[in-house]
Structure formats: structure tokens, C-alpha cells
Amino acid sequence: MAEALDAAAAWERLRRIRTTDQALAAGLVADGDGGLRWAGPASPEAGWLAERYLPLCLAGPRIAFGQLGQSLDGFIATRTGDADYVTGAADRCHLHRLRALADAVVVGAGTAVADDPRLTVRACAGDNPVRVVLDPRGRVPRHSGVFTDGAAPTLWVVGPDAGAVRDVAGAGVDILALPDAAAFAPGRLLAALARRGLRRVLIEGGGVTVSRFLQERALHRLYLTVAPVLLGDGVPGLRFPGTPVMREALRPPLRRALLGEDTLFELELRSLGTQSGDPAGEQHRGAGEACGEGEHAVDHGGGEALRRS
Ligand SMILES: NC(=O)c1ccc[n+]([C@@H]2O[C@H](COP(=O)([O-])OP(=O)(O)OC[C@H]3O[C@@H](n4cnc5c(N)ncnc54)[C@H](OP(=O)(O)O)[C@@H]3O)[C@@H](O)[C@H]2O)c1
Numbered sequence: 124m125a126e127a128l129d130a131a132a133a134w135e136r137l138r139r140i141r142t143t144d145q146a147l148a149a150g151l152v153a154d155g156d157g158g159l160r161w162a163g164p165a166s167p168e169a170g171w172l173a174e175r176y177l178p179l180c181l182a183g184p185r186i187a188f189g190q191l192g193q194s195l196d197g198f199i200a201t202r203t204g205d206a207d208y209v210t211g212a213a214d215r216c217h218l219h220r221l222r223a224l225a226d227a228v229v230v231g232a233g234t235a236v237a238d239d240p241r242l243t244v245r246a247c248a249g250d251n252p253v254r255v256v257l258d259p260r261g262r263v264p265r266h267s268g269v270f271t272d273g274a275a276p277t278l279w280v281v282g283p284d285a286g287a288v289r290d291v292a293g294a295g296v297d298i299l300a301l302p303d304a305a306a307f308a309p310g311r312l313l314a315a316l317a318r319r320g321l322r323r324v325l326i327e328g329g330g331v332t333v334s335r336f337l338q339e340r341a342l343h344r345l346y347l348t349v350a351p352v353l354l355g356d357g358v359p360g361l362r363f364p365g366t367p368v369m370r371e372a373l374r375p376p377l378r379r380a381l382l383g384e385d386t387l388f389e390l391e392l393r394s395l396g397t398q399s400g401d402p403a404g405e406q407h408r409g410a411g412e413a414c415g416e417g418e419h420a421v422d423h424g425g426g427e428a429l430r431r432s
Contacts, residue, residue, distance in 0.1 A: 125164055131248070133161070133169035138223050138249050140180040151177070175380060175389075179224055179344065187313055188344040189326040189333040190221055191360045192385075195349060198357030199330050204237040206358070210350045213383035216246045218327070221346065223249025225325035227278070227316055231332035232258040239267050242327070243274050251275035253321055257332060259307055261285025270296050278319070282307065309341035330360045337392070338363040345390040348382060 128150070136149040143159075151159040151173065159177055161169060179188065192210035193199050200206035208215065222228050223244045234240065235256050242254045254269045259282035263270075269277045276295045281288050288298055299315065301307060306315075316324055326336050336342045347360075366372050378389045 128161055128163065128165040128169040130166060130168035130172060133165065133172045134220070134248060137172055137176055137180060138220075140177070141184070143181060146177065146181065171380075176220060176224065179221075182343060185313075185317060185322045186343045187309075187324045187326060187336065187341055188221065188225075188346065189336055189342050190218060190346040190348075191328060191330065191333055192218070192348045192350065193360040194352045194354045194357070196353050196355070197360050198354040199328065199360045200237070200358040201354060202357050204358060206238065209352070210348045210385045211383040214348045214350075214385050214387070217346070217348070217382055217387065219244050219246035219249070221325050222252050222327075223247060224323065225252040226323045227253045227255050227321035228325045228327050229255040229257060229312075229332065230327050231329055232256065232260070232263050233331060234327070234329040235263040235267060235269065237329075241268055241272065241274060252325065253278060253319075255280060255316065255321075255324075257307065257312070259285065259301075259304065261288045265291055278316075280307075280312070280315075309336040309339045313341060330358055330362060333360075334362050337361060340392075340395060342392050344392060347388040347390065348385050349388065350385045 140146045146159055150162050152162040154160040191199050192214055228242050243251045254275055254277040256279050261281045270291045278297050280299045282301055326333050376391045380387045
């Protein structure tokens with residue numbers, strides 16, 4: 124009898140899938156329930172990986188997906204900014220899988236300053252995404268790892284008040300200088316990334332950044348992992364103008380899964396629509412795709428595709 128597909132081999136296949144044809148070629152078949160399953164014998168872990176990540180793999184050529192790991196009371200770090208770690212090892216592995224499925228991973232300046240994160244794929248097999256730092260004021264230190272470690276390409280997105288940011292130390296750091304605050308609108312940022320070949324985008328944190336993408340309906344999908352811990356106060360996770368009455372609260376379709384002691388909520392946000400009725404900033408494709416909407420790429424030709432490492 125054929126040996127059951129193990130988790131490592133399943134992930135090797137899954138992480139390369141972008142289309143249904145590729146899924147079928149990778150050994151998946153229709154499960155009769157609208158989904159796909161492994162055609163041959165597969166371990167429970169291999170089945171779990173397919174169930175969990177295939178919807179993301181097959182979500183289309185342009186997708187923005189967010190993630191946050193939070194306490195039961197809704198905080199993503201302590202009040203000192205310590206987020207090391209809110210959730211457990213299984214969620215860290217999940218986060219690295221999300222990175223491996225992305226062309227780009229986006230963090231806000233607050234996270235880049237507080238964590239000095241590497242943003243690379245280490246807990247699973249996979250290519251590093253391009254690292255994108257949203258830093259309108261240019262306040263992220265030049266000695267930060269994302270600018271100096273050379274582990275993956277980095278795009279430093281700055282605004283007109285950022286001052287001199289050309290003296291970044293590392294190779295592989297590009298600067299995207301945006302003309303004004305409006306150019307930082309999530310839909311326009313996603314369009315600018317798409318022009319650079321970065322179409323599958325993970326918004327990794329922190330709370331301010333993910334909240335803004337959610338609030339402006341620029342996220343297709345959100346992975347929220349809730350850890351069984353209470354912090355009392357700290358850095359908030361999702362915050363956006365709320366609804367006065369419960370019946371108007373957002374209740375997107377979701378799936379749940381256990382990740383060790385944590386619970387993963389996977390929210391499907393397409394059903395919420397967008398301001399333009401076209402999710403993830405598609406409204407800026409077209410005119411913006413060609414002209415760059417006034418953005419100014421300092422260190423490389425505008426529109427040049429960045430490469431994953
Ligand atoms: N548990 C988790 O999953 C997780 C994940 C990531 C980070 N964290 C923690 O979260 C904390 C940081 O989160 P945070 O919410 O304070 O900050 P953040 O989201 O990391 O950064 C917010 C800042 O980034 C810039 N920014 C982001 N999006 C922008 C946009 N669309 N337009 C313009 N500017 C934009 C702004 O910088 P300016 O203020 O300079 O204008 C904004 O104030 C850290 O303690 C980190 O450890 C936890």
C-alpha cells in the first residue's frame with residue numbers, strides 16, 4: 124500500500140499552488156462538498172494543512188490577508204509593547220506559513236520599532252516574502268534588521284515628511300516615497316505593491332495597521348488567533364468605529380481551528396464588500412497601474428518587480 128502523505132510533503136505541494144489546475148496536478152481531487160482533498164492516502168496533518176490553507180492558496184491572483192495574535196481581552200502586546208509571545212508555537216508556525224504563501228509581508232512603523240522583526244520564513248519550508256514597512260514619518264531606525272540583515276528584499280514606504288532616508292545600510296532595500304497621506308490609503312498601497320509584482324499580501328501587524336486595512340475594506344481574509352491569556356491592558360488589536368447596536372455588528376463568515384492551546388478564527392471578509400465594491404484596492408488598478416499615481420521610487424525604477432528571496 125502507498126505510504127501516507129506526511130505533513131512536510133503536503134506543505135511542499137501546497138505552498139506552490141495558486142490555481143485549481145495546479146491543485147489537481149499536486150494530487151488533490153474534488154471532495155464532493157465543494158472542496159478538495161488529497162487523492163491518495165494522507166496523514167491527518169496533511170489533511171489538516173490542505174483544509175486550512177487551500178482556500179488561501181486558491182483565493183485568486185490578488186489577495187490581502189491580515190493576521191493578529193491576541194489575548195482573550197483583545198490585546199496584541201503588553202503595555203510595554205512586549206509581544207514575545209502572545210500566542211503559542213503552533214500559531215508561530217501558522218504565521219510563518221502565511222508568510223510563505225505571501226509575495227509581501229507588511230508591518231506598520233510601530234511594529235518595526237517595537238519588535239525589530241525579521242519577517243522571514245523560518246518555522247516551515249518556504250520562500251521569504253518581500254518585507255514592506257509603512258513608515259510615513261521615517262521613524263524606523265536605519266540599523267533595524269529589515270534594512271541591514273539582507274535576509275530578504277525590503278521596501279521602505281515613506282511619506283513626504285520622512286527626511287533623508289537614502290542612507291539605508293543594507294543591500295536589497297528599496298525606498299518608495301509617497302507624495303502625501305492619501306497615498307497611504309490601504310487600497311492605494313495594495314495597488315502600488317501589485318505594480319511591483321506583489322499581489323498576495325500579508326498584513327502582519329500591528330493593530331493600527333491591520334485595523335486600517337479592515338476599516339477601509341481592503342482585506343479579503345483575516346486570521347485572528349486568540350490565546351487563553353488575559354493582559355488587562357496593553358496594545359490593542361482591532362479598533363475601528365463601532366456600531367451603536369449589536370444587530371449592525373460585523374459578523375463575517377468564519378472558520379475555527381485549534382492551534383495548540385490557542386483558537387484560530389479565519390474570517391472571510393469578501394462578503395463585507397468594499398467602498399468600491401471591489402475588494403483589496405482593485406479600484407486603483409487601471410489608471411494607477413500604469414502611472415504610479417505620483418509615487419516616487421527612489422532606489423529603483425518605478426514599477427520594477429521586486430523579487431522574493
Ligand atoms: N500579536 C501580534 O500578532 C502582533 C503583530 C504585530 C505587532 N504586534 C505588536 O504590536 C505593537 C505595534 O502595533 P501598533 O498598533 O502600535 O502599531 P503598528 O500597526 O505596527 O504601526 C502603526 C504605525 O504605522 C504607520 N502606518 C501603518 N499603516 C499606515 C497607513 N496605512 N498609513 C499611514 N501610516 C501607516 C503609522 O506610523 P506613524 O505613527 O509614524 O504615522 C502608524 O501609526 C508592538 O508592540 C508589536 O509588538 C503584535
